[in-house]
Amino acid sequence: MNNTIDDQLSMSDVSLLSGTNSPTVSNINGESSQSGARKRKTVAIKSLRSQEKTIDNFKKENFDLKLQLNFLMERLNQMSPENCEKINQENIKLRVGVQSLSAELKESKEIISELNKEINDLQNQHECPSCSNHSDSKSAENKLEQLKEDLQDKEVELQNTRDDFDRLKTYLDHRNADYDDLQKEYELLKRASSNPSNDNQTDGLIKAVQELEEDNEKLVAALQSRNQDVAALDAEVEKLLSHLNEKGMVGPMNEKVIKLEEALDERDEEIQEREEEIDILKKELKILAESHDKDIEAFEEHMAKAQAEFNEQTQLNQELVEELENTEKCCQDDLTKQRNDLIVSIRERDVQLVSLQGNFEQQTDTMEREKDLLLEEIVELKDTIHELFDALNKQEETVIELKNQVRRKEEDVRRRPRSEEFASTIQRHQEELDAVQRERNEAKEENESLQAGYRDMKKKYHIIRKKKYLLTKLLEEHQIINCA
Numbered sequence: 001m002n003n004t005i006d007d008q009l010s011m012s013d014v015s016l017l018s019g020t021n022s023p024t025v026s027n028i029n030g031e032s033s034q035s036g037a038r039k040r041k042t043v044a045i046k047s048l049r050s051q052e053k054t055i056d057n058f059k060k061e062n063f064d065l066k067l068q069l070n071f072l073m074e075r076l077n078q079m080s081p082e083n084c085e086k087i088n089q090e091n092i093k094l095r096v097g098v099q100s101l102s103a104e105l106k107e108s109k110e111i112i113s114e115l116n117k118e119i120n121d122l123q124n125q126h127e128c129p130s131c132s133n134h135s136d137s138k139s140a141e142n143k144l145e146q147l148k149e150d151l152q153d154k155e156v157e158l159q160n161t162r163d164d165f166d167r168l169k170t171y172l173d174h175r176n177a178d179y180d181d182l183q184k185e186y187e188l189l190k191r192a193s194s195n196p197s198n199d200n201q202t203d204g205l206i207k208a209v210q211e212l213e214e215d216n217e218k219l220v221a222a223l224q225s226r227n228q229d230v231a232a233l234d235a236e237v238e239k240l241l242s243h244l245n246e247k248g249m250v251g252p253m254n255e256k257v258i259k260l261e262e263a264l265d266e267r268d269e270e271i272q273e274r275e276e277e278i279d280i281l282k283k284e285l286k287i288l289a290e291s292h293d294k295d296i297e298a299f300e301e302h303m304a305k306a307q308a309e310f311n312e313q314t315q316l317n318q319e320l321v322e323e324l325e326n327t328e329k330c331c332q333d334d335l336t337k338q339r340n341d342l343i344v345s346i347r348e349r350d351v352q353l354v355s356l357q358g359n360f361e362q363q364t365d366t367m368e369r370e371k372d373l374l375l376e377e378i379v380e381l382k383d384t385i386h387e388l389f390d391a392l393n394k395q396e397e398t399v400i401e402l403k404n405q406v407r408r409k410e411e412d413v414r415r416r417p418r419s420e421e422f423a424s425t426i427q428r429h430q431e432e433l434d435a436v437q438r439e440r441n442e443a444k445e446e447n448e449s450l451q452a453g454y455r456d457m458k459k460k461y462h463i464i465r466k467k468k469y470l471l472t473k474l475l476e477e478h479q480i481i482n483c484a
Helices: 002-019 021-076 081-125 134-192 200-247 251-415 420-483
Strands: none
Touching: 251 420
8 A cells, every 4th residue: 555655656756747847848948049149149250250360361462462573573674585685695796805805905915015025125236326326326215215114004004904804804704694693583483474564674674785785885995995005006106116217226127117017007907807897796786776676665565465454453452452441341340349239238147147146046045945844744744644544554454344243243143033132233333334434535535635735745846946957057057158
């Protein structure tokens, strides 16, 4: 019997627990909707941050492209494949001219050395002159000394000229080396980028050609200056020879003078040939300049197209930058607004959280007290139910015993004749049996009322547990939101 009561109590617990699930599910659905709203806000904030990162990346890429374009424009301004080839040919011709001029200077120096030697011989021959022409020889010696000094000066000038040619040669070597380096860089840049830059390339090419033309003019001027020096030297020698002829001091030197004159004539012919070569070089340079002008015009057209494309690309980049800046501004405004809304919402939630914490603590204390009281009542009810069931069992045993007695007496009555005394005894026993039956029914009713009270108490206990669980969960969610 006790086992049956415990089974009934456990079944009532299960039914109560199953009945309390439905409000919990509805609360969980409400909480899931709130968590979904929070997730959407978090996703919106992340999307704004990703847009800001994208804008920063576009700005960096645009700045890098501008730097690369400026670098390519500066490098391409200094070179062009056709013009570089022409400049290379001109440098080769100038190098050949410098070498030929160096050889001519060497020959001129040898001629001057021979003249100096002849003058020394002439001076030695006239160391002991006669008394009749003593004054003339003295003046001639003075002339010779003066001529010797002039020749030494000319030697110094020729040495300076040779040094100048050496410097020019070194300069041309450096220019050729620079040209080779520029050509290598041009090939590398040509592989890296096939697009031209801007109009500054034309100015750079024109400037490079002008510099080469100026160098050529300087070389031609230097050559003409050296030719003038040689002509002046020849004039001095002729003047000296004519003076010696007038004084009658040439004598045995006529043959050598004739040879020197022939050498000077040959030298003049070579100089004439060099001048003709210079004229030819000037004509070729003029032709190259005209061809270069045509190339520059074609290149300018190409550069105009490239500049138009570059301007269009620059405009597109500018529009993209403006669009990105506007997007960034809008995103920043939205982000600021959302941030302010979140701050206000967090403050409101903090206030709600404080109030909920106070209510939760108060309700927790109240529920703990109610829980303790209900547990005490449940224990008392269980004890009372067990006592009632024990009494009911005893009454049932008494009823069974009385029924057995009645049955036995009925059997005895059947065996014996009926009498009034026996009938009264049976009636009395029947009344006792009815009284016991009534007590038994009353005990059952009291037991049922106690079980109903026990079930009510258990329902209240589970409701209090459910409220405590919901309040705890709500408090934890508010704490998580506050921390975030």
